[in-house]
Amino acid sequence: MDTMTTPAVQAPRSPVTRKDVARYAGVSTAVVSYVVNGGPKKVAPATEAKVQDAIRRLGYRPNAAARALKLGSSETIGLVIPDNSNPFFSLLAHAVEEAAAELGYALLLTNSDGNLAKELQHVRNLAARQVDGVILSSVLMEPGLAELESAEIRIVLLNHSADAPGFNSVGVDLLEGAKTAVGHLIGHGHTSIALAMGTNTGNYYDSREEGWLQALAAAGLPEGPIVRSPFTREGGYAAGKRLLASADRPTAIFATSDLQAVGILRALHEAGVSVPGDIALASFDGSAEAEYSWPPLTTVKQPAKAMAEAAVSALIGAHRGNESEHLIFPGELQVRQSCGCP
Amino acid sequence: MDTMTTPAVQAPRSPVTRKDVARYAGVSTAVVSYVVNGGPKKVAPATEAKVQDAIRRLGYRPNAAARALKLGSSETIGLVIPDNSNPFFSLLAHAVEEAAAELGYALLLTNSDGNLAKELQHVRNLAARQVDGVILSSVLMEPGLAELESAEIRIVLLNHSADAPGFNSVGVDLLEGAKTAVGHLIGHGHTSIALAMGTNTGNYYDSREEGWLQALAAAGLPEGPIVRSPFTREGGYAAGKRLLASADRPTAIFATSDLQAVGILRALHEAGVSVPGDIALASFDGSAEAEYSWPPLTTVKQPAKAMAEAAVSALIGAHRGNESEHLIFPGELQVRQSCGCP
Numbered sequence: 001m002d003t004m005t006t007p008a009v010q011a012p013r014s015p016v017t018r019k020d021v022a023r024y025a026g027v028s029t030a031v032v033s034y035v036v037n038g039g040p041k042k043v044a045p046a047t048e049a050k051v052q053d054a055i056r057r058l059g060y061r062p063n064a065a066a067r068a069l070k071l072g073s074s075e076t077i078g079l080v081i082p083d084n085s086n087p088f089f090s091l092l093a094h095a096v097e098e099a100a101a102e103l104g105y106a107l108l109l110t111n112s113d114g115n116l117a118k119e120l121q122h123v124r125n126l127a128a129r130q131v132d133g134v135i136l137s138s139v140l141m142e143p144g145l146a147e148l149e150s151a152e153i154r155i156v157l158l159n160h161s162a163d164a165p166g167f168n169s170v171g172v173d174l175l176e177g178a179k180t181a182v183g184h185l186i187g188h189g190h191t192s193i194a195l196a197m198g199t200n201t202g203n204y205y206d207s208r209e210e211g212w213l214q215a216l217a218a219a220g221l222p223e224g225p226i227v228r229s230p231f232t233r234e235g236g237y238a239a240g241k242r243l244l245a246s247a248d249r250p251t252a253i254f255a256t257s258d259l260q261a262v263g264i265l266r267a268l269h270e271a272g273v274s275v276p277g278d279i280a281l282a283s284f285d286g287s288a289e290a291e292y293s294w295p296p297l298t299t300v301k302q303p304a305k306a307m308a309e310a311a312v313s314a315l316i317g318a319h320r321g322n323e324s325e326h327l328i329f330p331g332e333l334q335v336r337q338s339c340g341c342p
Numbered sequence: 343m344d345t346m347t348t349p350a351v352q353a354p355r356s357p358v359t360r361k362d363v364a365r366y367a368g369v370s371t372a373v374v375s376y377v378v379n380g381g382p383k384k385v386a387p388a389t390e391a392k393v394q395d396a397i398r399r400l401g402y403r404p405n406a407a408a409r410a411l412k413l414g415s416s417e418t419i420g421l422v423i424p425d426n427s428n429p430f431f432s433l434l435a436h437a438v439e440e441a442a443a444e445l446g447y448a449l450l451l452t453n454s455d456g457n458l459a460k461e462l463q464h465v466r467n468l469a470a471r472q473v474d475g476v477i478l479s480s481v482l483m484e485p486g487l488a489e490l491e492s493a494e495i496r497i498v499l500l501n502h503s504a505d506a507p508g509f510n511s512v513g514v515d516l517l518e519g520a521k522t523a524v525g526h527l528i529g530h531g532h533t534s535i536a537l538a539m540g541t542n543t544g545n546y547y548d549s550r551e552e553g554w555l556q557a558l559a560a561a562g563l564p565e566g567p568i569v570r571s572p573f574t575r576e577g578g579y580a581a582g583k584r585l586l587a588s589a590d591r592p593t594a595i596f597a598t599s600d601l602q603a604v605g606i607l608r609a610l611h612e613a614g615v616s617v618p619g620d621i622a623l624a625s626f627d628g629s630a631e632a633e634y635s636w637p638p639l640t641t642v643k644q645p646a647k648a649m650a651e652a653a654v655s656a657l658i659g660a661h662r663g664n665e666s667e668h669l670i671f672p673g674e675l676q677v678r679q680s681c682g683c684p
Binding site: 059094150288 | 398401418425426427429432433435436439448449450451452453467468471492494575579604605607608611630631633634635636637638
């Protein structure tokens with residue numbers, strides 16, 4: 001409790017200025033500026049240490065609001081995702097946070113809770129907060145681009161697997177991923193393969209359905225049953241029960257998300273149906289939960305880190321500027337036991 | 343493409359001011375201010391609609407940086423959590439976001455990745471960004487309070503279950519929660535109950551260990567084996583394998599987090615051990631993943647929403663000000679099948 005040598009304790013509530021720091025460290029205010037902003041001029045290590053010590057002792061905080069006004073940048077980006085309690089989106093959000101931090105940007109995270117109106121409201125709120133741009137993972141396969149344009153903020157669409165004229169977008173190859181997963185189930189000898197897909201795709205065609213169809217067609221197999229449910233555990237659970245009750249019960253299911261597959265697994269377990277013995281299962285996303293379900297899920301892994309880095313780069317990094325570029329990443333089949341592999 | 347009636351298209355890059363909006367809507371700049379800030383004076387609905395239309399058409403964005411300078415508030419709070427890919431923390435983060443939004447605040451979210459140095463760095467960075475306060479869910483049971491104080495920013499500790507002098511804190515009753523869960527396993531007739539606990543508790547005593555001990559002592563039972571591992575699925579998996587290999591293999595396990603329990607389940611399944619037949623399991627947190635594991639986990643649910651609201655209220659809401667208040671919430675046992683209940 002040495003109050004004599006720590007000015008911050010003597011006057012804890014008075015705002016500490018750059019000038020105070022300069023005086024305490026015995027340097028010019030310009031040098032304090034260089035240390036705080038990492039340039040433009042270099043500062044000798046010993047001097048920097050003195051300044052950092054003064055900053056710490058005095059409790060100096062560079063005024064970010066004043067800095068944002070001056071720079072015309074808040075060094076912050078916004079991220080809108082449907083639901084960060086979906087492990088795939090929490091993984092994606094984490095990856096975006098890390099990629100933004102690499103460039104010195106902080107992340108304002110918002111959840112749209114699968115609600116389109118909330119999504120647009122978040123985009124507008126983020127714009128009003130002067131973020132440098134927004135990464136939007138829309139609840140719809142095809143977000144309302146005209147309304148997004150009206151928000152007057154730079155937007156990159158993430159987890160978006162189709163062209164979006166006027167927007168940068170980053171996504172995964174849904175069609176090829178689905179084809180690979182369904183093809184793998186066919187390789188296990190299945191001839192009746194159901195599709196458990198999402199409901200919130202708007203009017204847009206989910207290419208995973210096309211991938212499922214193409215894989216079946218290529219093997220000369222008939223279409224299995226289709227059930228639609230929300231991209232949630234509960235949605236998958238309901239889908240699983242419906243498939244179990246259907247007249248043409250399939251011997252395999254391709255689910256368009258891990259979360260739905262986890263719900264399907266519960267429905268199958270409760271009904272005493274063995275997986276993969278009675279019904280095999282493959283899914284899409286590659287979240288951690290898929291690895292720890294029982295049996296572990298064979299799933300198409302989306303390269304979340306690479307996708308997040310590409311979106312951040314398009315928004316504020318090296319690839320900024322090309323406004324209509326669409327980057328598509330390949331998914332990778334992760335083979336575990338739910339498909340029938342040992 | 344009616345460029346004659348939409349000024350934003352004629353001059354898309356010039357900054358639109360409050361004056362432009364006022365002129366377009368045919369109102370005073372004060373009225374624009376009331377609409378944008380929701381007060382202090384009320385505006386007639388028809389006038390508000392005109393102003394909102396003008397804002398939308400002109401692409402006006404109130405300057406948040408200027409506003410922050412004027413108000414001395416960025417209307418933003420920071421949240422530091424160990425890992426948002428842990429479903430309990432993603433649930434907590436979501437609840438904090440909603441509680442902050444209720445008060446008109448946005449959320450800057452950062453992950454410390456279980457790293458104490460990163461946690462402190464995040465707190466300091468958030469302070470430099472002029473957030474109005476930070477909610478910290480520390481990686482340690484007992485964070486370095488002196489170092490946090492040196493960050494010179496208002497901090498509320500969340501998910502913190504002990505007194506923290508000089509700080510508001512919000513947590514769950516770990517001891518009673520653990521006692522209840524272990525007592526429930528004892529009620530199923532178990533006499534050898536292991537404890538799977540976390541490693542990153544610093545020098546602080548995790549009261550869940552005390553709860554486990556007290557429940558065993560109250561029933562006159564001996565202490566079961568203890569394994570320590572990280573609060574992750576992988577950590578639980580390793581803990582499960584070690585318990586299976588131990589000389590005094592328990593007939594029941596109390597895990598201090600759902601994520602560890604999910605890993606333990608995998609280890610038991612792989613070894614062909616039936617749950618709850620051969621080994622029963624109960625855990626702590628009450629995350630969604632616990633409901634959808636197989637068998638579903640009996641777990642002590644932390645009231646994430648109430649805890650998040652209390653933390654936000656202590657930081658920026660009605661309960662702001664009382665700097666040393668410690669709020670502790672009771673956990674609630676959610677009985678599912680992993681314990682042996684039907």
